[in-house]
Amino acid sequence: MVERTYTVALAGQPNVGKSTLFNLLTGMNQHVGNWPGKTVEQKVGHLTHNGTTYRLVDLPGTYSLTANSLEEIIARDFIIKEHPDVVIVLLDAATLERNLYLVAELLPLPAPVIVALNMMDVAEQEGFKIEPEVLEAALGVKVVPMIATKNIGTRELVAAIDEVIHNTVEYTPKRPEIRSDHQEVLEQIEALIAGHVPEPYAQDWAALKLLEGDKEITRILQEQMSEAQWELVHEVLRDHDDALVAVAGGRYEWIGRMIRAAVTRPKAGQIGLTERLDRWATHPFWGLVILAAILGSAFWLTYAIGAPVQDWLNSAVVGGLARLMSNLLASAPSWLQALVIDGVIGGVGTVITFLPILVIFFAILALLEDTGYMARAAYVMDRFMHLMGLHGKSFLPLFLGFGCNVPSVMGVRVIESRRARLLTTMLAPLIPCAARMTVVAFLAPAFFGRAAALVSWGLVALNLVVLALAGVLLNRIAFKGARAAFIMELPLYHVPNGRTIGLTVWQHGLAFLRKAGTIILAISVLVWALSVLPGGAIENSFLARIGHSLEPLGRLMGFDWRLMVALLASFVAKENSIATLGVLFGASEEAGLAELMAGSFAAPAGLAFLAVQMLFIPCVAVVGVIRQETGSWWWTLFNVAFLLVISLLMGVLVYHVAGLFF
Amino acid sequence: MHRNTHHSQNFSLNALQPHERGIVTNLIGGRGLLSRMATMGFTPGAEVTMVQNFGRGPLIVLIRDTRVALGRGEASKIHIRRASDG
Numbered sequence: 001m002v003e004r005t006y007t008v009a010l011a012g013q014p015n016v017g018k019s020t021l022f023n024l025l026t027g028m029n030q031h032v033g034n035w036p037g038k039t040v041e042q043k044v045g046h047l048t049h050n051g052t053t054y055r056l057v058d059l060p061g062t063y064s065l066t067a068n069s070l071e072e073i074i075a076r077d078f079i080i081k082e083h084p085d086v087v088i089v090l091l092d093a094a095t096l097e098r099n100l101y102l103v104a105e106l107l108p109l110p111a112p113v114i115v116a117l118n119m120m121d122v123a124e125q126e127g128f129k130i131e132p133e134v135l136e137a138a139l140g141v142k143v144v145p146m147i148a149t150k151n152i153g154t155r156e157l158v159a160a161i162d163e164v165i166h167n168t169v170e171y172t173p174k175r176p177e178i179r180s181d182h183q184e185v186l187e188q189i190e191a192l193i194a195g196h197v198p199e200p201y202a203q204d205w206a207a208l209k210l211l212e213g214d215k216e217i218t219r220i221l222q223e224q225m226s227e228a229q230w231e232l233v234h235e236v237l238r239d240h241d242d243a244l245v246a247v248a249g250g251r252y253e254w255i256g257r258m259i260r261a262a263v264t265r266p267k268a269g270q271i272g273l274t275e276r277l278d279r280w281a282t283h284p285f286w287g288l289v290i291l292a293a294i295l296g297s298a299f300w301l302t303y304a305i306g307a308p309v310q311d312w313l314n315s316a317v318v319g320g321l322a323r324l325m326s327n328l329l330a331s332a333p334s335w336l337q338a339l340v341i342d343g344v345i346g347g348v349g350t351v352i353t354f355l356p357i358l359v360i361f362f363a364i365l366a367l368l369e370d371t372g373y374m375a376r377a378a379y380v381m382d383r384f385m386h387l388m389g390l391h392g393k394s395f396l397p398l399f400l401g402f403g404c405n406v407p408s409v410m411g412v413r414v415i416e417s418r419r420a421r422l423l424t425t426m427l428a429p430l431i432p433c434a435a436r437m438t439v440v441a442f443l444a445p446a447f448f449g450r451a452a453a454l455v456s457w458g459l460v461a462l463n464l465v466v467l468a469l470a471g472v473l474l475n476r477i478a479f480k481g482a483r484a485a486f487i488m489e490l491p492l493y494h495v496p497n498g499r500t501i502g503l504t505v506w507q508h509g510l511a512f513l514r515k516a517g518t519i520i521l522a523i524s525v526l527v528w529a530l531s532v533l534p535g536g537a538i539e540n541s542f543l544a545r546i547g548h549s550l551e552p553l554g555r556l557m558g559f560d561w562r563l564m565v566a567l568l569a570s571f572v573a574k575e576n577s578i579a580t581l582g583v584l585f586g587a588s589e590e591a592g593l594a595e596l597m598a599g600s601f602a603a604p605a606g607l608a609f610l611a612v613q614m615l616f617i618p619c620v621a622v623v624g625v626i627r628q629e630t631g632s633w634w635w636t637l638f639n640v641a642f643l644l645v646i647s648l649l650m651g652v653l654v655y656h657v658a659g660l661f662f
Numbered sequence: 663m664h665r666n667t668h669h670s671q672n673f674s675l676n677a678l679q680p681h682e683r684g685i686v687t688n689l690i691g692g693r694g695l696l697s698r699m700a701t702m703g704f705t706p707g708a709e710v711t712m713v714q715n716f717g718r719g720p721l722i723v724l725i726r727d728t729r730v731a732l733g734r735g736e737a738s739k740i741h742i743r744r745a746s747d748g
Binding site for chain 1: 689693694695696697698699700701702703705706707708713714716719720722725726727728729730731732733735736
C-alpha cells in the first residue's frame, strides 16, 4: 500500500532557529525557490518516517499573521488555502511570551498545530524554568521541547507529527478569546458580515481580522459586500478604532495565563551574556568601532583567501579547460575553436571566478546573522541609513559592494521587508566595486598626474553622493516615502551552528551557479560574438559599428566611438574596458595605453569617461543576480535603465563643468 | 527629584532612563505602526524596562523577555506610567 505524501508547514517568528530545524529534518533533500509569483524565498524539503513521506514547507518567519507584510500574507494564505496536514510552530523558549503570540494567531486557523519549544538550553542559561507538560495541558496541543542545534528533540518532534497525522491523539486546542470588553462588537461585526465571507476564510476569523484592521481581509469583504452593507461594518469599525490594541492585548492576556502556569522567571537583576556584550556592541561609539573592525576583518579574509583561490581557479581550472578544449578541437574549424575557447570558456571563467568571493562573503554574513550580531550592526547604522529611507540592515550588504556588487546584491536577502530589499538592490550597483577602481587606478595617473589620488577619491565620493540622492529620490517616487517603522528585535547571542552556515553557503552558491550563472554565460557569449563578428577583429565588429552609431551621444561627453565601445565591452566585466581600449588604440602593451589616451583626449573627456565608468550600468554578473534575487525582469531592466540615464547625465555634466577649469 | 517629576502621570517611553521600569498605558499612531508595536508586545499593561537610552538616537528596551530596538519617533507614540515599585 502506498501512503500519500503529507504536507507539514513550519512556522515561527524570526530568530528562533527555523532554518536549523528545517535543515535538520530534511538534510540535503531540499529545494530553494521563490513563492509562486512572489519575491520571497521558499524552501521545500522531504523527510520519510516509518514509511510515510512528509513534504516540509518552510513558511516565512513572521511575528504575527496580520497582513502587515507580504511574508505574513504568504504564511497565513498557505495555512488557510493549501490545508497543510500539520503546522509545526517553532518557538524560542527564552522569549516564550512574545513567541506565543504567533501560536495565539495560529490556533484559530483550521490546521492542527504542534508546538516545538526550541533553545531550551538558552532559556535555562537565562534563568527560565519551563515545564513543557504543563504548557501542553494549558494549550491543549502537543508541545515538544528541543535543542535544534544539538539535534535534541527532533525524533520526538517527528513522532508527534506522525501521531497527529494518524489521529492517534485527539486535537483539542484551547483557543484564545477576545478581551471581554470587545466581545460584543466582535459579535456585531460577525452578524453584519454573515454570508459574505468567501471560502476558504472562516466567518469568526474574518470578523476578528476586520477588527484588527487587516488590510487584506478588509479589501476582500469590501469587494464581497454592497456599498450600503459595507457602510454598516465600516461604521462599527470606525467607532472602535482602538480594537486592534484590544485584540492584541487579549492575546497577551491569554499568553500571560499560559506563562504563569508553565514558566518560572529568572530573578530580576540577573545580567546575562547578551546584556554584557551589548554594552559594547550597541554603544553609539564603541558599536561603530566594533562594526568597523568586523568589516575590516571581512575584507582582509576575502582578499587573503579569496584572491589566491581566484587566481588558482583562473589558471588551473579555466586555463586547464581551455587547453583541454583546444587539444580536442585541434582539427575543428577555427570559428568553433574561438567560440568554445574564447566565448564559452571565457564566460564560464567569469562565473567561476566569482565563487570564492561569494562563498567567503556568504559565510561571513551567515555567521553574523546566526550569532545575532547582524541586528546590532543594523542598530548602530540605522541613524545613518535612515536618511536615505533605508533600514540599518541595508548597510552591511551595501558595504560589501566595495569588494564586488554580486555578493552585495545577494546579501540584500537578510533584510526582512520587501520594500527595503528592493530599494537596497536598486542602489547596490552605485557602490564602486574593486574592478571599477582598477580602471580608475589605471587611467587616472595618465590624465591627472599627481592629482590622480585626489581624482579617485572624488569619483568615489561622487558615487556615494549619487547613491544618497538616488536613495532619497527612489524612496520618494517609486516607494511613496513609506519607510517601515524602526522596531526590531535584538535576539540573544547564540553560538553559531556550522551546519546552518554551511548549508546557507551551499544553497546560495548553487543558486548563483544555476540562475545567475546561466544569464552571465549567455550574455558573455553574446557580447563576445558581437566583438568578433563578422571579421574576427574588434575594430570592424558589430560592437564597433554600434560604437560608431553611438558616437553622437558620446560627443556630448567628449568621447569618440572607441570610448563608447569600451563602455559597451565593460558590460561583461568592468575591467574589460582597459583591454578593449588597448586593442582599439593599437597599444602594443597595455602600459602604453594610458599615455596614448591622454594624448588623444583632454582632461575633461578623461574625467567624464571615468565618471561614466564608475556609474555605468551594472556588469552582467550583477544584472544576473538582480534578476535572480528580485525574481523580476521589470525591476532588473528598470535598474539598468536608471543607471544608464544617471551615468550619461553625469558624464555630460562632468565634461562641461570640468571644461570650465582645465 | 527626577523620579518624582513623572510620578503618577503618563509620559513617553523616550523619557524612561536606563534600568527604570514602566507600564504601557496607551499607544498612538496609524494602524500599521500600532499593529507592529502591539505584535512586538507593546500593549497596555505590559511592563517595559529601559536598557539603553543616551538621550538621542534609538533606544533599546526589554519587553516580554525580548530586547527590542526602536527609534525615538516610534517610542514617542508609546505612553507609559512609572511601575509602582520602580
